[in-house]
Amino acid sequence: MNSTDIQIALCGSAGDGTIAAGDILRNAVAALGYRVICFDVYPPEIRGFGKCISRVRITTEQTYALKRQSDLLISLDDSHAIPHAGEVRTDGAIIYESKPVGHCPEGSHMSSHILPGQIPYGIPLRELAEKATGGARSRNLVVLGVIAGLLGFSPVPFQKIIEKKFAKQGPAVVSRNQAGFQSGYDVGVNTFKLDNVFCVPQESNPAAGKVVMLSGNAAVVQGCMDAELDTFFGYPITPATTIMERLATAMPKRGRRLLQTEDEISAIAATIGAGYTGARSATATSGPGLALMAEMLGLATMAEIPCVIFVSQRGGPSTGMPTKTEQSDLNAALYGSPGDSQRIVIAPTNVEGCYRCAGKAFEMSEQYQTPVIVLLDLYLSNRYETVTLTESGPPFTLNANKPLRRLEAGESYQRYAFTEDGVSPRAVPGDSGCMHVVTGLEHNTLGRPNDSEEIHTAMSRKRHDKLLAALHHPDFTVTKRIGHSGRIKVGILAWGSTFGECLEAMFMAHAEGISCASMKVVMLSPFPVEAVTQFMDDCDQVLVPEVNYEGQFAQLLQGILARPVVRLSRVPGSPMPVELILSEIRRLAGVV
Amino acid sequence: MSVAALHKVDLKPKDYKSEVSVVWCPGCGYHGILNSIYRALSELGVDYANLMAISGIGCSSRTPYFIKSYKMHTLHGRAGPVATGAQLARPDLAVLVTGGDGDGFSIGGGHMPHMARKNVNMTYVLYDNGIYGLTKGQYSPTSRPELKAYTTPYGGPDEPMNPLLYMLTYGATYVAQGFAGKPQICAELIKGALEHKGFSYVNIFSQCPTFNNIDTVEYYRELVREIPEGHDVTSLGAAMELARRDAEGHAPIGLLYKVDRPTLDERLHKIVEKVGGHPGYDVNKIIDLARP
Numbered sequence: 001m002n003s004t005d006i007q008i009a010l011c012g013s014a015g016d017g018t019i020a021a022g023d024i025l026r027n028a029v030a031a032l033g034y035r036v037i038c039f040d041v042y043p044p045e046i047r048g049f050g051k052c053i054s055r056v057r058i059t060t061e062q063t064y065a066l067k068r069q070s071d072l073l074i075s076l077d078d079s080h081a082i083p084h085a086g087e088v089r090t091d092g093a094i095i096y097e098s099k100p101v102g103h104c105p106e107g108s109h110m111s112s113h114i115l116p117g118q119i120p121y122g123i124p125l126r127e128l129a130e131k132a133t134g135g136a137r138s139r140n141l142v143v144l145g146v147i148a149g150l151l152g153f154s155p156v157p158f159q160k161i162i163e164k165k166f167a168k169q170g171p172a173v174v175s176r177n178q179a180g181f182q183s184g185y186d187v188g189v190n191t192f193k194l195d196n197v198f199c200v201p202q203e204s205n206p207a208a209g210k211v212v213m214l215s216g217n218a219a220v221v222q223g224c225m226d227a228e229l230d231t232f233f234g235y236p237i238t239p240a241t242t243i244m245e246r247l248a249t250a251m252p253k254r255g256r257r258l259l260q261t262e263d264e265i266s267a268i269a270a271t272i273g274a275g276y277t278g279a280r281s282a283t284a285t286s287g288p289g290l291a292l293m294a295e296m297l298g299l300a301t302m303a304e305i306p307c308v309i310f311v312s313q314r315g316g317p318s319t320g321m322p323t324k325t326e327q328s329d330l331n332a333a334l335y336g337s338p339g340d341s342q343r344i345v346i347a348p349t350n351v352e353g354c355y356r357c358a359g360k361a362f363e364m365s366e367q368y369q370t371p372v373i374v375l376l377d378l379y380l381s382n383r384y385e386t387v388t389l390t391e392s393g394p395p396f397t398l399n400a401n402k403p404l405r406r407l408e409a410g411e412s413y414q415r416y417a418f419t420e421d422g423v424s425p426r427a428v429p430g431d432s433g434c435m436h437v438v439t440g441l442e443h444n445t446l447g448r449p450n451d452s453e454e455i456h457t458a459m460s461r462k463r464h465d466k467l468l469a470a471l472h473h474p475d476f477t478v479t480k481r482i483g484h485s486g487r488i489k490v491g492i493l494a495w496g497s498t499f500g501e502c503l504e505a506m507f508m509a510h511a512e513g514i515s516c517a518s519m520k521v522v523m524l525s526p527f528p529v530e531a532v533t534q535f536m537d538d539c540d541q542v543l544v545p546e547v548n549y550e551g552q553f554a555q556l557l558q559g560i561l562a563r564p565v566v567r568l569s570r571v572p573g574s575p576m577p578v579e580l581i582l583s584e585i586r587r588l589a590g591v592v
Numbered sequence: 593m594s595v596a597a598l599h600k601v602d603l604k605p606k607d608y609k610s611e612v613s614v615v616w617c618p619g620c621g622y623h624g625i626l627n628s629i630y631r632a633l634s635e636l637g638v639d640y641a642n643l644m645a646i647s648g649i650g651c652s653s654r655t656p657y658f659i660k661s662y663k664m665h666t667l668h669g670r671a672g673p674v675a676t677g678a679q680l681a682r683p684d685l686a687v688l689v690t691g692g693d694g695d696g697f698s699i700g701g702g703h704m705p706h707m708a709r710k711n712v713n714m715t716y717v718l719y720d721n722g723i724y725g726l727t728k729g730q731y732s733p734t735s736r737p738e739l740k741a742y743t744t745p746y747g748g749p750d751e752p753m754n755p756l757l758y759m760l761t762y763g764a765t766y767v768a769q770g771f772a773g774k775p776q777i778c779a780e781l782i783k784g785a786l787e788h789k790g791f792s793y794v795n796i797f798s799q800c801p802t803f804n805n806i807d808t809v810e811y812y813r814e815l816v817r818e819i820p821e822g823h824d825v826t827s828l829g830a831a832m833e834l835a836r837r838d839a840e841g842h843a844p845i846g847l848l849y850k851v852d853r854p855t856l857d858e859r860l861h862k863i864v865e866k867v868g869g870h871p872g873y874d875v876n877k878i879i880d881l882a883r884p
Contacts, residue, residue: 230878231681252863255870257680259860261673262706269670270677273646276664278878279681299667429662429685430879432641437657439665448612448657 004034007057007067008147010140011084012076013049014042017140021076022054024144024161030213030386031157032201034058037500038384039066041574044238044323051080064350065500068579072150074143076125078110085110090117095146097139098122121146121191128183138180145181149188152201155181214387216354216380220284220310221246223358225254226394230279232258233270235289238322239378240312243284264289268296268309275300275307276438278428280362284310287329288319290336290373297371298337301463303438304416304424306365306372310358313377315573324573325378327496328548330556333373334525340460344368344470345525347375349499351385353477353522359396360476366400367473368466369423375524377547379575380497395475401426407433414445418458422466467526476522479531483510483517489589490516491539493532493565495524495553498545498576505581514589524553527560536563541588543568545581594713594789595686600637605630608640612657621772621798621809622651625719626658628770628778629688633659635783644685646675648695651726651800652719655690669700672707672716676856679714682878683857686786687714693734694724697753701733708762708791713855715785715792719772720755721800722807729803739806756835759793760828760849766792767831767849771816772799773809777845784847790855797843819846826851 008025012018019040026038037057043050057066069089075081075096088094096110106112114120123146125139132142141162148155159178166174214222220243224232232251234244244260251258261267267283274281285293290311300307313329315321333345344364348357354376361372404425407413413434417424424445427434437447442459444450471478483506490509494502499520506518519535521528536542544554545568554567568584570576586592608630616622633643643661647653649668656663662685666674671689679687696704696718707716723741724730731741734755737748759767766788770778778796785792797816799809817838823846824830831849854862864870 231677233677252860252867253869255864255874257860257864259676259680259856261676262702265670266673266676266703266706269666269673270680272666273664273674273677273679274681275677276674277644277678277682277685281677281681295667296670303664428879429644429682430641432639435640435660435662437663437665440667441665 003060005057005059005061005063006072006151007055007070008072008074009070009084009087010054010074010076010143011081012052012140013080014045014052016052016076017137018052018076019054021140021144022056024158024165025147026056026384027161027213028148028157029056029058029153030211032153034060034386035062036213036384036386037063037066039379039575040382042323053084064503065575065578067504068577072147074147075110076139076143078108082110082113085113085115085118088118091119093119093121095121095123095143097125099124099127101126123187128187129180132179132183133176138177141177141180142184145184145186146188149185150191155185210391211386211388213384214351214355215242215382215384216348216351216376217242217312217382218246219351219354219387220358220374220376221250223355224282225250227359227362227396228280228398229282229362230256231271231274231281232256232283233261233267233274233281234258234283235261235264235267235285237264237286237289239314239381240284240286240289240310242381243310243312264292265296268293268307271307271309272296272300272305275305276303276428280366282308282310282362284312286312286314287316287332290329290332294332294336295338297343298339298341299440300371301337301341301343302339302440302442304369304426304463305438306369308361308365308372308374310374310376312381313375315571321573323378325497325575326548326571326573327377327498327546328550328552328571329375330495330524330548330552333375334556340464342464342467342525343370344372344467344523345375346372346523347496348380348522349496349520351380351383352387354380355387355389356395356476357522359394360473363397363400364470364473367402367423368470369426370467375496377497404434412446415447416443416445416459416462418445418462421469422462471523471526471528478523479519479521479528479535481517481519481535482506484515485517487538488515488517489540490514490585491535491542492516492518492581492585493521493535493542493544493557494518494546495521498547501576501578502545502581504578505585508578508582509585509589512586512591514585514591516585516589524556527556529560532557533561536561541566543581543584543588545576545584547571547576595636595638595786598642598686599639601639602637603634603640605634608633608660610658610660614658615654616651617802619799619801620651621721621800622655622719624772624775625717625778625796625798626655628775628782629655629659629717631779632783632786635779636786638686638786642685644675644678644687646671646678646687646689648691648700649726650692650695650724652690652692653695669695669698669703671695672700672703675714676707676710676712679712680857680860683713688786689714689716691716691718692725692732693718693720693722693755694732697733697755697758704758705762708759708764708793710856711763711765711790711853713790713857715782715788715794717782717785717794717796718755719798720795721798721804722752723800723804725800725803736806739804741803754835755795756848757832759795760831760835764793764849765790765851765853768794768847769843769845770794770796771812771845772796773812774845777818781847784850788850790853815841815843816845817842819844819848825849
């Protein structure tokens with residue numbers, strides 16, 4: 001076997017440094033040249049003893065999602081890790097504390113939960129940590145050393161990252177933590193190697209482009225910066241907050257402005273105010289914030305003001321499940337506003353897509369003079385992937401405004417002039433020839449209130465028809481079919497983060513000889529009727545997996561296309577299990 | 593806002609009138625306030641190409657239509673945050689918000705503290721008539737309990753708020769009050785507000801002859817007293833004392849409070865300088881993008 005595909009799950013209690021260890025691990029193996037997908041699960045409480053899991057999938061080939069089964073489970077807290085023992089595959093290993101402190105009631109220790117076929121590695125993590133560093137807090141680093149030694153990763157990038165991470169606390173702290181890692185590493189290299197999960201050494205810095213490790217939210221920020229976002233207004237909400245936090249660091253360095261506002265209403269209001277004056281402006285929120293923004297989104301649609309809204313979904317309704325993932329804000333993103341208020345809605349399916357959608361959203365927003373919602377979800381916002389960025393500079397247009405022509409003498413500027421493509425060239429404040437009013441009231445071509453039947457009909461048509469051009473927006477993937485071509489037994493139609501799981505399931509089905517293909521729908525409004533219809537024409541059965549209860553995407557499909565689809569809607573608070581999709585594919589293909 | 597840095601033009605008050613005809617009822621105090629705004633703009637020589645008039649919803653929120661400028665007629669209660677965004681994106685513009693008591697202190701009440709404490713560089717003129725006019729006569733946060741409006745047919749169940757006390761407490765750096773029946777004073781106060789660097793707030797009493805039959809011109813004439821000379825406008829304590837009204841319940845008109853504090857715009861600029869970012873926020877780049 002000449003490829004690597006290992007998934008490691010680190011599990012502990014809040015405060016054990018589980019997520020921090022996962023962070024070091026993914027960055028170290030990315031530096032070694034592997035492809036990485038990671039996703040952390042943590043409790044909504046900051047302190048206390050909630051469960052934290054960091055899962056890291058390390059591969060030589062491109063993959064699209066986490067695996068259901070991990071090859072290695074590391075327990076930093078048995079009470080949380082024991083329920084996850086079953087997620088370790090046969091011949092996989094479980095690393096746990098072999099010398100727990102104090103009384104250990106029956107059944108509370110990992111050793112009694114190892115399943116037949118799993119390899120137990122009881123290691124005195126606490127003892128090693130205390131010996132090397134004088135304290136037990138660095139157990140997480142000891143365990144990283146064990147992983148590196150066991151799997152044959154070079155310790156160099158681990159030590160470098162540890163040095164960088166603790167540099168601020170002085171050289172003594174750095175060397176203490178490095179010693180902790182080393183003590184684990186020594187144990188790891190001297191232990192039996194795991195069967196067939198050894199790692200093929202990778203060339204670091206592969207040929208084309210520059211490889212970076214980004215979370216979905218970090219990729220959004222990179223896209224914003226590369227599209228030269230001028231202003232950002234936001235209000236903290238999980239899981240979108242890190243977009244604002246990262247921008248708060250990045251924007252002032254480029255002379256740009258960010259403001260934390262008093263609520264989501266003022267965040268979108270200020271975004272629209274800035275958008276009107278010509279600035280590229282954005283905000284980021286989650287479902288509850290989107291609900292508050294709904295009225296303002298209608299204003300942006302009505303007054304045709306460019307603005308970009310990043311929405312990272314979490315479990316709902318109401319406050320719901322703030323730290324759990326879900327795809328249940330599709331309807332709110334599509335329809336949440338008074339009146340006929342269609343806007344552009346796009347949903348990336350992976351981290352690289354977050355980057356592209358973020359940058360392209362500004363282009364589209366300017367070009368079609370409309371709000372653009374970029375729909376993410378917690379799973380996509382928080383998961384890390386290695387991404388290859390092009391070396392040739394950002395692939396975004398920095399001015400997508402329709403050119404404004406000079407007015408004839410005596411001619412008044414018509415902000416909402418009817419044009420062939422429905423887009424009226426817009427003026428921004430500063431020019432004495434183009435002063436005008438914009439309003440949330442229905443208006444004539446000058447922007448003045450007018451509620452006649454003729455105007456309302458014509459303006460409604462203008463606001464909707466101009467968006468259709470977005471379906472052919474240059475250099476943007478609206479839909480994409482992957483898998484078998486031609487006639488297929490099962491077609492999978494999916495949107496957002498779930499598409500990765502669909503691809504994994506599809507490739508497994510291919511290996512079983514099932515004819516199937518997948519299509520991702522990145523643009524959800526306006527809806528790519530033609531492309532989706534063509535795909536459905538090729539399918540005997542269409543499967544629509546999504547992480548929500550109502551089957552919101554399936555409803556959208558059926559509403560627009562009036563064709564039957566098979567729904568696979570689940571709300572586990574976690575990504576859709578690949579095996580579940582696979583078993584549905586098998587069932588629909590008639591393979592039992 | 594500070595219009596000092598703006599390009600000066602020589603325009604008469606009538607030059608700031610737009611082609612849209614004024615839609616308010618005859619006898620409404622708003623006509624006087626609008627004329628005061630025209631006068632203040634003219635006296636300061638504000639270039640209308642760099643003026644942004646922004647409003648929410650209500651009778652007073654129609655004001656931008658009647659001013660020759662760039663303008664946004666936005667949503668109920670949201671003029672303030674929209675203006676904040678416009679001001680920060682384009683600090684080269686003069687930003688004027690107009691709105692009513694319901695718009696500013698009922699639905700938009702959550703935004704007021706933050707515009708004031710952040711010292712957003714803009715002017716907010718609040719037309720205070722103690723009634724919802726556009727929805728045809730419901731009680732507002734500044735209605736007196738004696739008022740029998742359509743939603744309070746037996747009188748109001750609560751006490752009116754005192755906008756001046758709120759704005760002083762919130763940290764506005766310019767707080768004034770006028771009365772539509774005294775347009776000269778209003779024009780002076782608005783002019784001062786436009787010249788002020790930071791968040792300037794002007795509360796203007798106005799009669800609504802159509803829906804508020806108790807807050808009449810005569811009532812306001814009796815209510816208001818000009819602030820005596822010698823009042824220290826830099827003293828928050830003195831301003832609060834005036835705003836609380838005197839023993840007879842008279843309301844002060846004139847300038848209550850004016851201090852200098854860095855604006856939000858300036859502070860954001862400082863942060864950019866501190867991190868060694870782009871030397872200045874390049875508004876010209878933005879303007880050029882969409883210029884004919």
